Amino acid sequence: MTFVRVKLKLESMAPGTTLRIRLNAGEPLENLPRSLQEEGCRVVSLASDGDAFLLVVEK
Amino acid sequence: MPLPLENNEESEWLERYSRQLLLKEVGGAGQHRLGQATVAIVGTGLMTIPLTLYLTAAGIGHLLLLDQPQSTQTHRATLHALNPLVQTTASPIPTTLEQTIEQMNGCNLTLLAHDHAHIRQQFNQAALQTRHTLISGWQTKDLYFISTIHANPDPNPPCLLCTETVCNTFAATHPNPHPDPNLTRMAAGVIGSVLAMETLTLLLDNRTQICYGARVFYPEEGRYDAMPVLKNPHCPACSSHSSD
Numbered sequence: 001m002t003f004v005r006v007k008l009k010l011e012s013m014a015p016g017t018t019l020r021i022r023l024n025a026g027e028p029l030e031n032l033p034r035s036l037q038e039e040g041c042r043v044v045s046l047a048s049d050g051d052a053f054l055l056v057v058e059k
Numbered sequence: 060m061p062l063p064l065e066n067n068e069e070s071e072w073l074e075r076y077s078r079q080l081l082l083k084e085v086g087g088a089g090q091h092r093l094g095q096a097t098v099a100i101v102g103t104g105l106m107t108i109p110l111t112l113y114l115t116a117a118g119i120g121h122l123l124l125l126d127q128p129q130s131t132q133t134h135r136a137t138l139h140a141l142n143p144l145v146q147t148t149a150s151p152i153p154t155t156l157e158q159t160i161e162q163m164n165g166c167n168l169t170l171l172a173h174d175h176a177h178i179r180q181q182f183n184q185a186a187l188q189t190r191h192t193l194i195s196g197w198q199t200k201d202l203y204f205i206s207t208i209h210a211n212p213d214p215n216p217p218c219l220l221c222t223e224t225v226c227n228t229f230a231a232t233h234p235n236p237h238p239d240p241n242l243t244r245m246a247a248g249v250i251g252s253v254l255a256m257e258t259l260t261l262l263l264d265n266r267t268q269i270c271y272g273a274r275v276f277y278p279e280e281g282r283y284d285a286m287p288v289l290k291n292p293h294c295p296a297c298s299s300h301s302s303d
Contacts, residue, residue: 001074007086011086
């Protein structure tokens with residue numbers, strides 16, 4: 001469901017803009033960066049953020 | 060710390076439509092468009108069972124079933140159980156042209172799945188006057204047809220009567236003296252499914268092939284063919300509605 005939420009958010013964004021996504025470890029962390037790259041987004045950074053992770057992608 | 064969730068309503072919406080939200084032809088904007096649409100379905104025959112099931116599952120905002128309300132009661136309960144986010148109401152079929160026009164103006168699309176010639180032409184006349192899109196499925200002899208009128212850029216397209224005349228003449232040249240009743244029932248389901256697909260495609264603002272003519276479905280062979288349809292300049296229904 002994280003991917004669906006992110007895709008909906010990306011729909012409303014202009015190309016070239018970035019989205020910061022805070023995600024839990026496990027399946028979202030394993031799949032989301034790869035799935036977004038397959039959708040044509042660029043992964044700008046991925047870093048731990050306390051007990052979660054912060055992913056920044058560019059549309 | 061777990062990430063915050065949306066409220067229950069948003070979560071249910073996301074969960075229910077998650078697979079089609081990922082389709083590029085739908086997405087969030089398309090799903091909202093489907094949710095805001097009102098679609099009228101005329102008739103409650105075999106064809107309308109898969110048609111209404113698909114449209115309900117897809118999340119059409121409001122389905123208006125036009126037939127005897129008591130004949131739709133059980134089916135409406137089934138549809139509500141399938142997707143409670145869809146509003147399903149029933150109303151008798153309008154009996155006058157004025158009522159039909161009023162009904163059409165209150166809907167985004169009207170689907171005609173009723174075999175009665177008088178009712179079909181009443182909706183054809185209303186579509187001609189309102190320029191409303193009318194999607195239709197019907198059976199002639201052992202063949203099934205699908206057409207969509209007023210969904211293409213042609214300012215003066217063939218009407219449903221023009222289309223039916225071409226299709227029915229074609230059916231008369233392909234008689235099957237012993238149609239298999241099981242295939243006939245299956246074909247009604249196929250056509251209902253195609254009508255649902257046509258409806259969703261049009262509501263999502265995508266161009267369909269059927270809107271440039273009609274399709275014929277051969278139940279015995281399980282295949283479709285395109286049916287080119289030209290406007291009949293002497294059509295009793297649409298020749299007086301020319302936009303020229």
